[in-house]
Amino acid sequence: xxxxxxxxxxxxxxxxxxxxxxxxxxxxVPIAGAxxxxxxxxxxxxxxxxxxxxxxxxxLRGISVTGDRLVIGAGTxxxxxxxxxxxxxxxxxxxxxxxQVGGVQIQNRGTLGGNVANASPAGDTLPVLAVxxxxxxxRSAQSxxxxxxxxxxxxxxxxxxxxxxxxxxxxLPMVEGKQWFRKVGTRAAQAISKLVxxxxxxxAPRIALGSVAPTPLRLRRTEAALAGxxxxxxxxxxxxxxxxxxxxxxxxxAYRRAVAGNLLRRFWAS
Amino acid sequence: xxxxxxxxARKDGIGKATGAAKYADDLSIPGMLFGRTxxxxxxxxxxKRIRYDFDTTGFTIVDRRDIPLDGRNVxxxxxxxxxxxxERDVRHVAEPIVLLAHAxxxxxxxxxxxxxxxxxxxxxxxxxxxxxxxxLTIDKGHLDAGFAQADVxxxxxxxxxxQEHVYIEPNGVIAVPEDGGIAIFGSIQCPFYVxxxxxxxxxxxxxxRVVQTETGGGFGGKEEYPSMIAGHATLLALKAGLPVxxxxxxxxxxxxxxxxxxxxxxxxxxxKRDGTxxxxxxxxxxxxxxxxxxxxxxxxxGCIHAAxxxxxxxxxxxxxxxxxxxxxxxxFRGFGAPQTIFAIEAHMDRIAEALGVDPVTIRERNALVxxxxxxxxxxxxxxxSALPVLREAVERTDFRRKREALRGTNRGIGLSLFYHxxxxxxxxxxxxxxxxxxxxxxxxxxxxxxxxxIGQGTRTMHAQIVAETLGIPYEDVDVAQPDTTLVxxxxxxxxxxxxxxxxxxxxxxxxxxxxxxxDLTPAEYYRAHGPFTIVREHEPPGWIQWDxxxxxxxxxxxxxWGCDVVEVELDADTCEVxxxxxxxxxxxxxxxxxxxxxxxxxxGSAQGIGYAIVEHVAMRDGVMANASLTNYTIPTTLDTxxxxxxxxxxxxxxxxxxxxxxxxxPMDGPAPAVINALRHLGVDLSEIPATPERVMSACGxx
Numbered sequence: 024x025x026x027x028x029x030x031x032x033x034x035x036x037x038x039x040x041x042x043x044x045x046x047x048x049x050x051x052v053p054i055a056g057a058x059x060x061x062x063x064x065x066x067x068x069x070x071x072x073x074x075x076x077x078x079x080x081x082x083l084r085g086i087s088v089t090g091d092r093l094v095i096g097a098g099t100x101x102x103x104x105x106x107x108x109x110x111x112x113x114x115x116x117x118x119x120x121x122x123q124v125g126g127v128q129i130q131n132r133g134t135l136g137g138n139v140a141n142a143s144p145a146g147d148t149l150p151v152l153a154v155x156x157x158x159x160x161x162r163s164a165q166s167x168x169x170x171x172x173x174x175x176x177x178x179x180x181x182x183x184x185x186x187x188x189x190x191x192x193x194x195l196p197m198v199e200g201k202q203w204f205r206k207v208g209t210r211a212a213q214a215i216s217k218l219v220x221x222x223x224x225x226x227a228p229r230i231a232l233g234s235v236a237p238t239p240l241r242l243r244r245t246e247a248a249l250a251g252x253x254x255x256x257x258x259x260x261x262x263x264x265x266x267x268x269x270x271x272x273x274x275x276x277a278y279r280r281a282v283a284g285n286l287l288r289r290f291w292a293s
Numbered sequence: 294x295x296x297x298x299x300x301x302a303r304k305d306g307i308g309k310a311t312g313a314a315k316y317a318d319d320l321s322i323p324g325m326l327f328g329r330t331x332x333x334x335x336x337x338x339x340x341k342r343i344r345y346d347f348d349t350t351g352f353t354i355v356d357r358r359d360i361p362l363d364g365r366n367v368x369x370x371x372x373x374x375x376x377x378x379x380e381r382d383v384r385h386v387a388e389p390i391v392l393l394a395h396a397x398x399x400x401x402x403x404x405x406x407x408x409x410x411x412x413x414x415x416x417x418x419x420x421x422x423x424x425x426x427x428x429l430t431i432d433k434g435h436l437d438a439g440f441a442q443a444d445v446x447x448x449x450x451x452x453x454x455x456q457e458h459v460y461i462e463p464n465g466v467i468a469v470p471e472d473g474g475i476a477i478f479g480s481i482q483c484p485f486y487v488x489x490x491x492x493x494x495x496x497x498x499x500x501x502r503v504v505q506t507e508t509g510g511g512f513g514g515k516e517e518y519p520s521m522i523a524g525h526a527t528l529l530a531l532k533a534g535l536p537v538x539x540x541x542x543x544x545x546x547x548x549x550x551x552x553x554x555x556x557x558x559x560x561x562x563x564x565k566r567d568g569t570x571x572x573x574x575x576x577x578x579x580x581x582x583x584x585x586x587x588x589x590x591x592x593x594x595g596c597i598h599a600a601x602x603x604x605x606x607x608x609x610x611x612x613x614x615x616x617x618x619x620x621x622x623x624x625f626r627g628f629g630a631p632q633t634i635f636a637i638e639a640h641m642d643r644i645a646e647a648l649g650v651d652p653v654t655i656r657e658r659n660a661l662v663x664x665x666x667x668x669x670x671x672x673x674x675x676x677x678s679a680l681p682v683l684r685e686a687v688e689r690t691d692f693r694r695k696r697e698a699l700r701g702t703n704r705g706i707g708l709s710l711f712y713h714x715x716x717x718x719x720x721x722x723x724x725x726x727x728x729x730x731x732x733x734x735x736x737x738x739x740x741x742x743x744x745x746x747i748g749q750g751t752r753t754m755h756a757q758i759v760a761e762t763l764g765i766p767y768e769d770v771d772v773a774q775p776d777t778t779l780v781x782x783x784x785x786x787x788x789x790x791x792x793x794x795x796x797x798x799x800x801x802x803x804x805x806x807x808x809x810x811x812d813l814t815p816a817e818y819y820r821a822h823g824p825f826t827i828v829r830e831h832e833p834p835g836w837i838q839w840d841x842x843x844x845x846x847x848x849x850x851x852x853x854w855g856c857d858v859v860e861v862e863l864d865a866d867t868c869e870v871x872x873x874x875x876x877x878x879x880x881x882x883x884x885x886x887x888x889x890x891x892x893x894x895x896x897g898s899a900q901g902i903g904y905a906i907v908e909h910v911a912m913r914d915g916v917m918a919n920a921s922l923t924n925y926t927i928p929t930t931l932d933t934x935x936x937x938x939x940x941x942x943x944x945x946x947x948x949x950x951x952x953x954x955x956x957x958x959p960m961d962g963p964a965p966a967v968i969n970a971l972r973h974l975g976v977d978l979s980e981i982p983a984t985p986e987r988v989m990s991a992c993g994x995x
Contacts, residue, residue: 025542027399062923066544067402126929207867207985210907211931215923217985272911272919278868278986285866 097136
């Protein structure tokens, strides 16, 4: 552990209102599952010293169906999500994604809101939220606003979330059509994505990729090409212009480009 | 009663299962400081200036000037070339320069040491390096005459990467000032190697005691490196006059400590139309890293195994280990053999393809049988089992039929045939002159050896051999914690020798003791006559003849034999290689403890699968760039195939109950079997790991 733990402290509110008040008065880093946070502490890369423990906030937990939306509390764990009958009924690929995050211990602690807030382009659930056109409910002590998931990220690990705001819930409008998900990790489990793809086969197909750009990416022009009757090979050509993958420790640009095309072909043939 | 051959409860099982077992980092000694190593950040150059940019109050600071006057700044091993602390020249990233100790870990980590360098251009490519750490040649017959008989000549170049040990417990020791000298408690494979290194550091007359604490895996990674970390803790402890603990975190352990040597192996092979090998010309190049350390002996074992378990009258094997500006590569399960066996076994499938025969036929035609000679001219006897393991594996997997049945699918099947020499090479065991002892206790006997339990089952297996020989219950045999002031030097816990060699010495001790006891049990004898200890020295078989100059003769007292069959599935979209099933038929002489023997084979095979497919050390500018368990991936259970482990027993007459060495053998087979299974699928790859990125490139160029 490279970080000096003796310098760290956290506040532990009992209600959402209390949490938002604390957040209004002081910049605190929210902790839910802390699964990404511990990695940063271990490597000494996380500079923050004051935290807000939101794990006790019942208001942030739970899964419900409200009208035509699946509503998931931001503090809901992957384990809860993957076992939820509602999720399996309406967004089965979110259950798939949750079941492929890290290992069992991570799934028991990690939360959907944390995956969103951590803002990694490799987040396993994020392409699912992108194709769902999910809505993020953000709250501060003063206000509440709804932000489309696909407008949430502004750059690599940058979001529109203000320091005094918490993500309270994630709403997934229901959709017709076959859902498709594939994670390509560095191994069969306990892996970070080299590439992750979610898609829905509707009249207007929806396609999103992770780990191919600074943010999770909805492939609007590829979707339009397929919706407009382009051949799959032409659509793959469009896809190649939409993604900007890089060489990194986990894979290469060339591999990511090739696999992105292959997965699109596989989805379209499915 | 039969203890040997039974899977009795492990001696260390309850302690490890309940958490009672104490590892180095579990121990705390009053007054203890924490130590930290400040390391070079350049691969090649010179230290110009060191600046301490922090309040040094309460710190103990050590540099090269703190080496005692009677001692030497050198980690004594094969050659005296690696310093404990940089004198002036830096040869690799992460080379130790300054040591710090403080009672407060956070203050210790926050201390900022600024080092200025004069930078020189590094060498990272072993083939571009002009400095060899060791060269050797094995010559048998007449190469030209051999090639003259050949109908076909097949050439190939094979490459393997670094591999990280990923023992679950990182390197760590505690140094405690004691009797004017030092006591070391730590995670150590070879306690007497540490004694030798510390006596070089402190002077030959210094008091040095080394105690092995419970050790969470080694795989060779705690063979030579503990001498370095123990030296560092010693220097800090002696300067501070207080105990000092140094335990690496995973990143430091991966960046600074040894890895498996990367290799380039070139084969040029002459073969007759009927498949008979008539000439083998092999070039072995190992990337040694920045210091000699163990590279000469890794190269030696690698070269001796480079012709594979095959009969050929005309062989030349030329090896060289080259200096590069990376941390020294070192001991790792298999010790050079996994690299060269990967090459020859991938090459054999190419030869088979060139001749239009199947992989089994080419091996059946050439596999060593009793009476044949190896590349070094060693004549094999009845304990040679190349054909039995091959036939068992082929029959059990229905290999030929399956190979046909899978054609045209996304599955492939491949095999590898391999052997591994047990114990030290050539006259090594004679030079070691290992000792073991048994002492009576009030309830039985206690084993005194410096062989370490590092998870593989040393204590259990030794106790079984002693109990069986004495005819006493297994529970009446204790095993002493290795403490170099209390146990004799049984040699290092390496080279698949702990059962075959040290177990045999213990068997002799027990035989002598049994004669002495007469009709009494050990406890009765103890009560009647008081304490008694018997010590014996290893007696290598008299027939072993070995010439270190010409590399000819009996390279090993015996060999263990293996044949692995691996079935893989290739994902057409992602080029991921999934191992579906592995059959490992391994002939080990005698399985003293069948469950532990299977455990060794399962674990070694998983490590071999990792080596073949997922374990990729990304070296950038001479340093491991993916030094974390997140980015250096080893196989999880889901990446490990279902395994069918078959133990065959063809006794080695001078092993305890016929046992041969087993620890390293299973590491040799999986990688070539995977590559051959890919070849069966049409993927022409000659480099491991077979990452999806590499497989995709190979598929693209098809």
